[in-house]
Structure formats: C-alpha cells, structure tokens
Amino acid sequence: MILEFLIDLQFNNNKIWFNENNDRYQVSKTGFEQFIETLIPKLKRMDDSINVTSPKECIFRIYRDVRFSKDKEPYKTNFGALIAKGGRKSPFAGYYIHIEPDKSFIGGGIYMPESNVLKAIRTEIYENIKEFNNIINSSSFKKYFPEIYGDKLKMAPKGFPKDFKDIDLLKYKHYAVAFPVENSFWLDRSIFENLMDIFHTQYPFNKFLNKALIKA
Numbered sequence: 217m218i219l220e221f222l223i224d225l226q227f228n229n230n231k232i233w234f235n236e237n238n239d240r241y242q243v244s245k246t247g248f249e250q251f252i253e254t255l256i257p258k259l260k261r262m263d264d265s266i267n268v269t270s271p272k273e274c275i276f277r278i279y280r281d282v283r284f285s286k287d288k289e290p291y292k293t294n295f296g297a298l299i300a301k302g303g304r305k306s307p308f309a310g311y312y313i314h315i316e317p318d319k320s321f322i323g324g325g326i327y328m329p330e331s332n333v334l335k336a337i338r339t340e341i342y343e344n345i346k347e348f349n350n351i352i353n354s355s356s357f358k359k360y361f362p363e364i365y366g367d368k369l370k371m372a373p374k375g376f377p378k379d380f381k382d383i384d385l386l387k388y389k390h391y392a393v394a395f396p397v398e399n400s401f402w403l404d405r406s407i408f409e410n411l412m413d414i415f416h417t418q419y420p421f422n423k424f425l426n427k428a429l430i431k432a
Contacts, residue, residue, distance in 0.1 A: 218244045219399055222293055223317045229289040241278075248295045249275065252313070256299055258412055259311055263419055265301045265426060266310075273303035293317070298324070301426070307333050308429055309391075309422035311415050315402060322414050323365070323394035326425055333429060338373055338386045340428030345382050351420045360414050361421075366390035391425055393418065 221244040224237070234241065252271040260266045268274055274297040282288045293316055300310020312324040329337065341348045351357060352364070368387040372378040376386050395414055404410060 218247055218295060218315055219317055219402065222295070222315070225291060226293045226317065229291055229293065231290055234291060244295070245278075248297070248315070252297045252299070255313070255408065255411065258408060259299050259415060262412070262416060263311075263422065265308070265423075266299060267301050268299060268303050271297070274299045276304055294319070300324075309425040311418065311422070312392075312394075313411075314394075317399060319396075320399065320401065321394045321396045322411065323361075323392060324415075324418055325365075325390070325392035325421060327366075327390050327392040329390070334389070335373075335375070336428045336431060337391050337425055338376065340424065340431070341382075341385055342376060342380065344424075345385070348385065348424060349382065351424060356417050357421065360395040360417050361393035363393075364388050364390070365392045365394050393421065 221237070221240050224240075225234070228234075228237075249271040252274055256266070256268060256271070256274070276292075276296045276298070278292050278295070280287075280290055280292055282290065295313075295315045297313045298304040298306070298310045299313075300306045301308040307326070307330065309326045310324050312322070314321050314323070326333065326337070352361075364385075367389050368384070369389065370387075372380070372383050373386050376383070380386070401407070401410070
C-alpha cells in the first residue's frame with residue numbers, strides 16, 4: 217500500500233492530485249506510523265538511550281520546504297523516520313528508516329551535525345581511534361555499511377594534526393551510514409527480524425558517536 221502510493225506520487229507530485237488522493241495518503245501514513253510504533257520498543261530494548269514513545273516524535277513530514285529550493289515539487293516521495301534520543305530533530309545518533317520506491321535504505325548515525333557536534337565526534341575518533349576502527353572495520357559492520365556516507369573535506373580539519381595516521385576518518389562532514397534495500401524488503405514476513413539484524417550491527421557505531429555528544 218505504501219509503495220503503491222509513493223509510486224503514484226512520483227508521477228503526480230502536485231497539490232491537486234495529492235488532495236484528490238488524500239484518503240490513500242492517510243492510509244499509507246497510518247500504516248507507516250504503525251510500523252514505526254512496532255519498531256520503537258524493539259530498538260529501545262537494544263539501545264536504552266532512546267527515549268521516544270510515539271511515532272510522531274520520529275516521523276518526518278511528507279511536505280517539502282520549497283522556499284529556497286529550485287525543485288518546487290511540494291511533496292517528498294518517501295516516508296522517513298529517525299528513532300533516536302530526542303526524536304527526529306535530535307543531534308544524537310539514531311536509526312533511520314527510508315521507504316522510497318527503488319531507493320529505500322536502512323541506516324542512521326548523524327547526518328549534517330552542527331559544527332560543535334562534528335568537532336566532538338572528530339575528537340572522540342582521534343582520541344579513541346583503535347576502538348572506532350574496530351567498529352567500522354568489523355566484518356559484520358562491513359556487510360551492511362562498507363563506508364561512511366557523504367562528502368569529505370579535502371584537507372585535515374582545523375585543530376587536528378595533518379600527519380595523523382587515520383586523518384581521512386576525521387574529514388567526513390557526516391557520520392552516517394546507509395544500507396540500500398529492494399522494494400521486496402518491506403514485504404518480507406521477517407521484516408522486523410531483518411531490520412533488527414541491521415540495527416544490531418549499527419548499534420556500536422551509534423553508541424560511539426553518542427558518547428562523543430555526551431562529552432561535548
């Protein structure tokens with residue numbers, strides 16, 4: 217139901233169509249909320265830093281802010297949710313669900329951190345490089361997350377020695393990861409078991425990042 221609605225939205229991303237199909241949107245939205253509501257307690261049993269209690273704290277709005285964008289399509293063509301301490305607007309590392317036809321992924325970490333958060337993460341990595349390398353280079357982590365997501369600085373970040381052996385790990389602008397999944401992933405009867413297998417692998421990464429934020 218969710219995928220079908222999003223596929224149609226991709227081809228009809230305008231207010232007239234959306235209003236005419238608002239009932240379909242509400243059914244899909246409710247289904248996604250129920251999905252996240254089921255997932256939250258499973259994640260809380262694994263990661264006790266998570267303090268959200270409802271899907272509404274985690275789910276992103278489907279409405280796009282087009283004020284400063286060249287793309288004026290009014291709606292996102294995905295359903296997304298970040299389950300983390302403090303919810304979707306939290307600076308803390310969390311667990312992200314992204315449902316989008318042919319572009320779905322599972323991931324998390326910290327995307328677009330504020331400058332003070334970014335510095336805290338880099339400092340934590342610099343001071344605990346062995347621990348961080350053990351996390352991101354483990355075979356279980358590499359299975360889902362072969363690399364950290366996003367752009368990197370060309371030069372060493374300010375305040376860190378250029379000759380640091382793992383300086384490339386301090387150049388990231390985001391400390392997030394993503395595992396692409398097929399449309400069929402959402403239809404599997406073992407969906408929650410599959411999700412939790414991925415998130416169990418991600419947990420040490422998030423825990424490391426959140427340790428840096430607590431110190432900041």
